[in-house]
Amino acid sequence: MADAVLTFNAGSSSIKFSLFELDGAESIKLVAKGEIEEIEGSAPHFFAKDATGARVAERSWTGATGFPELLGTVVQWAEDHLGDDKLIAAGHRIVHGGADHARPERVTPQLLEELDKLIPLAPLHEPHNLAPIRAILAARPDLPQVACFDTAFHHSMPVFATRFALPREYEAEGVRRYGFHGLSYEYIALRLHALAPHLARGRVIAAHLGNGASLCAMKAGRSIDTTMGFTALDGLMMGTRCGNLDPGVILYLEQQRGLDAKQVEDILYRRSGLLGVSGIASDMRTLEASSDSHAKEAIDLFVHRIVREVGALTSSLGGLDALVFTAGIGEHSPEIRAQVCAGLDWLGVKLDLEANHSNAINISDKQSRVAVWAIPTDEEAMIARHTRGTVGARVPAL
Numbered sequence: 001m002a003d004a005v006l007t008f009n010a011g012s013s014s015i016k017f018s019l020f021e022l023d024g025a026e027s028i029k030l031v032a033k034g035e036i037e038e039i040e041g042s043a044p045h046f047f048a049k050d051a052t053g054a055r056v057a058e059r060s061w062t063g064a065t066g067f068p069e070l071l072g073t074v075v076q077w078a079e080d081h082l083g084d085d086k087l088i089a090a091g092h093r094i095v096h097g098g099a100d101h102a103r104p105e106r107v108t109p110q111l112l113e114e115l116d117k118l119i120p121l122a123p124l125h126e127p128h129n130l131a132p133i134r135a136i137l138a139a140r141p142d143l144p145q146v147a148c149f150d151t152a153f154h155h156s157m158p159v160f161a162t163r164f165a166l167p168r169e170y171e172a173e174g175v176r177r178y179g180f181h182g183l184s185y186e187y188i189a190l191r192l193h194a195l196a197p198h199l200a201r202g203r204v205i206a207a208h209l210g211n212g213a214s215l216c217a218m219k220a221g222r223s224i225d226t227t228m229g230f231t232a233l234d235g236l237m238m239g240t241r242c243g244n245l246d247p248g249v250i251l252y253l254e255q256q257r258g259l260d261a262k263q264v265e266d267i268l269y270r271r272s273g274l275l276g277v278s279g280i281a282s283d284m285r286t287l288e289a290s291s292d293s294h295a296k297e298a299i300d301l302f303v304h305r306i307v308r309e310v311g312a313l314t315s316s317l318g319g320l321d322a323l324v325f326t327a328g329i330g331e332h333s334p335e336i337r338a339q340v341c342a343g344l345d346w347l348g349v350k351l352d353l354e355a356n357h358s359n360a361i362n363i364s365d366k367q368s369r370v371a372v373w374a375i376p377t378d379e380e381a382m383i384a385r386h387t388r389g390t391v392g393a394r395v396p397a398l
Contacts, residue, residue, distance in 0.1 A: 002085045004031065006078050007383040009093045010128045015039055015070075018380040019048075019078050021085060028384050032056060032081060036070055044070055048077060056081065071132055072139030089144040091387030092133055093183060093379060095125035095232070097149030098174060104152070104386040107133055107145040115147070121174060122231065124269060146387040153182030156222040161316070164230070177229035181208045181216070181327075183379040188326055189221040191375050195361070199371055202321035205313050207306065208377065209336065210327035211239035211282065215306070217313040225316040227309050233268055237305045239282035242272035244305070274298045284329045284336065303336065307343035320347060322371040331376050337363070341372060 227235025
């Protein structure tokens with residue numbers, strides 16, 4: 001008999017989950033993964049696939065269905081699928097942990113109250129992250145749950161890197177730079193330590209490039225600076241988010257165009273980025289396949305912003321030993337990796353073009369002064385690892 005943990009990553013329209021077996025004391029093994037789609041619609045749909053990709057479960061509902069029933073179905077399926085193995089806990093990705101939550105924590109009523117107070121800091125993410133926790137509390141109050149914070153990894157940043165040049169009263173209210181994608185960066189830091197410990201001990205920039213995108217400057221595996229700040233809008237250009245923006249643009253939209261806060265929010269979160277510039281799509285694969293000049297302009301701006309921010313973070317680090325690409329675009333687009341590295345030629349970055357197009361992990365040329373890697377991230381494995389450690393089981397190495 002083995003123990004197992006269930007991880008959840010909840011968004012506005014779907015909840016992704018993964019089931020991990022704690023394989024002895026040395027590893028965490030993916031057993032199955034799946035999703036509940038259309039969670040707020042009239043026909044929620046649940047499915048699960050095993051580690052080979054074969055579909056092993058599926059169910060649909062007609063009519064509005066409460067979260068406790070949906071999540072209860074996932075937990076019950078997981079326990080049935082495990083057979084003699086025991087589900088010991090559920091772990092959740094929580095986008096915002098605020099200034100006080102620097103490590104994973106077991107869920108308690110007090111913790112939920114504290115996280116509710118952070119909803120104004122992440123209104124589009126935090127409520128969706130917390131809903132599955134409450135649903136499982138209602139459906140299975142006996143199952144321990146662990147909150148894993150995307151902001152926690154960045155608590156190692158120096159104080160000056162967390163501040164805005166605003167009156168201190170606003171910082172006291174929580175208006176500061178937090179950083180996000182921390183579970184991904186933590187995983188990359190640990191994987192790089194396993195693959196190339198001499199690089200992991202040095203100055204590394206990790207590029208989490210997906211529909212949401214950011215960079216993290218790490219020194220000896222610890223975050224010292226990052227491109228996202230107070231919200232997940234900041235920094236790089238993304239699929240539908242604008243990234244770094246002159247705040248005067250907000251004033252212009254409100255004062256000259258007469259837009260209210262909700263309308264501005266819609267533009268910045270849902271209508272900008274690759275979608276806004278191209279007018280075609282937010283998906284990089286679609287833009288790379290397009291012959292439309294606006295698609296090329298969107299890609300060029302995406303690359304330009306990455307190259308510029310890598311330069312800024314290299315300054316924060318005092319040099320650069322390694323650049324690591326990860327997440328959907330970072331892992332699967334050799335064209336974007338090549339364009340970014342071409343823009344960083346001044347740093348001595350040189351790609352092995354054959355390795356870059358063959359999905360190798362180490363993709364730098366032997367003459368490159370900066371090591372270049374493409375390492376798949378696994379936020380779910382990181383959540384499982386943290387969940388295991390928080391509930392008291394031994395934590396395995398990656």
